[in-house]
Amino acid sequence: MRVQLLHLFWNEFRKRREKTSLITFAIAWGALSLLLLMSFGRGLSNAGSVNFKGLGNTLIMVSRGQTSKPYQGLPRARRIHIHMEDLELLKRQIPGIAMISPEANNNHSISYHSKESNRSINGVYPCFAEMRSQVPQAGGRFINDLDQEKARRVAFIGWNVAKELFGGGNPVGKEIRIERTPFTVVGVMKKKQQSSTYQGPDSETVYIPFSTFCQIDFQRFLDRIHIRPADPKDALFMENQVRRILGRKYRFADDDANAVNFWNTIRDYETGAKIFKGIEIFLSIIGGLTLLIGAVGVTNLMYAVVKERTREIGIKMALGARRRHIVMQFFLETSVIFFKGTLWGTLVAFNIVSLVNLIPVGYEDFGIKAYLLRPIFSFDILIIFLVVLCVLVFVSGIFPALRASRQNPIDALRYE
Amino acid sequence: MIEFRNISKVYKMGEVEFVALKGVFIAVQKGGFISIMGPSGSGKSTLMNIIGCLDTPTEGSYYLDGENVSGLTFDQLSTIRNRKVGFVFQNFNLLPYASAYENIELPMLFNGKKNTERKRRVNELLEMVGLLPWARHRPTEMSGGQQQRVAIARALAMDPPIILADEPTGNLDSKSGHEIMDIFSRLWKEGRTILMVTHDPAIAAFSQSTIRLLDGAVQENGAAH
Structure with missing residues (x-):
């Protein structure tokens, strides 16, 4: 043209x-x-x-459950608890785990000066923060490996907890008490969007090193194990592996969906x-x-x-x-x-x-x-x-x- | 140059057939100046349209420059219209939105002539028809005679050997009409073949010979004046 x-x-x-x-x-x-x-x-x-x-970025959460069918002569409705040594077992036996952390929690009273509140105290590993998309606000940090190793009394608190105890003030470096034990606040969680929770949102929770948690509140069982697969595509496969390994140990059927509970955010996310x-x-x-x-x-x-x-x-x-x-x-x-x-x-x-x-x-x-x-x-x-x-x-x-x-x-x- | 062999044209309007031309034989030599006369509906326009490759015959063959053009495609006929035939209409048929210059340029645009060449040719033609100062004016700003002169210039843009004029003076006063006819005479003397439809014997007097049509058939061919 x-x-x-x-x-x-x-x-x-x-x-x-x-x-x-x-x-x-x-x-x-x-x-x-x-x-x-x-x-x-x-x-x-x-x-x-x-x-x-x-809630967590590519995360599998394993928690206790109850068998829904008889297995090898054992009756149904047996409670299956998860223990600390299970975490080591899974870590040893499943390749492709990028991060793994226990979580044990209990409600305790916390206080700063005259202000007091009752909050969920969670004992976790340092890698928990990344799995759960928890980022500290400027000037603070999450609990670290040394805290865990030395069972330091340090706490990372949700932003609502910070607001409640400190008002507008900066909590980092301040001393709060959990029951009567003093803890140093090392960081405050940055605000994030969270559409699903268990036991309240992360903003209202206090995190301390798992080792420290065992000293103040000894529990025989873990509440949860958090696992992040190296490759998100392995999420379902890994869920099955965890079920099989725990099933061999606690003797429940591989296809027993309720013996241990899974919360697989990858599956949720996909839906x-x-x-x-x-x-x-x-x-x-x-x-x-x-x-x-x-x-x-x-x-x-x-x-x-x-x-x-x-x-x-x-x-x-x-x-x-x-x-x-x-x-x-x-x-x-x-x-x-x-x-x-x-x-x-x-x-x-x-x-x-x-x-x-x-x-x-x-x-x-x-x-x-x-x-x-x-x-x-x-x-x-x-x-x-x-x-x-x-x-x-x-x-x-x-x-x-x-x-x-x-x-x-x-x-x-x-x-x- | 133009040869009709047994050309018929039938229009179908639903069930009704209308015979516009029946079994027409004509031959026009190169350099002829022919007027075509006849009452309304005698087939003058159809004859012109077929000569100008705007229409195709229902039957018979039409030889233009020795080439049978009866079976050519639309685009092939477009090329012939562009290069061999220049149309001059009774109602001028200039593009209303284009200036005189642009109207004259149009056939060369469809042929893809170069810018400098177009410019030279358009100015040459404007000068020839005496409208150089009117180059930038639109048809609506000109008189009928001026418009028809633009139309003639446009017909000559590609330097075609044949000029087809369908009652070129029909919408003009007699003075303008004579001016137009002077131009046609000049073109004829330059060696172009001119075919012209007219009602007016005074206008037909400019031509060499006349073809008279009646009811789609040639009644008289070649009578001198």
């Missing part, structure tokens, strides 16, 4: 520009809807997965992610339909334009225009309308997404805001958008253009 012809087409289009402004707006509106729904859908989906990870992905796709389809309405409008307009310019088409044919010249002209006009509309739509969508992201969202109340006010305008959204757009441009442009080019030149010349 010659540049000069493009120039001619552009001139002809420009001279009738005002007629296309309404339909350009419809396209802009459709593009805006599609982009916003995709961005907000992605944001929703993302907030969902952040919340799942708030949740699918639901959110479903919502995201649903929203995108709605957006796509909005744009489709705009595209139908463009097709309509182009049919009208073709009719209106029938005579001009006839003149061009008489002067030697080939079919493809005519097709090209009308197809390009469709493309220009789409281009203008989507350009505006995209700009507005981009700005809305940026502005909405400026609205502060409090993560402690993982409420509706965290889901709705964090839209994501990502590269792959743009790619999907462009693909949808190209298909719509082609479909809505080609039919009017073909109709224009297939006219009989005589009839076109006679058209009034």
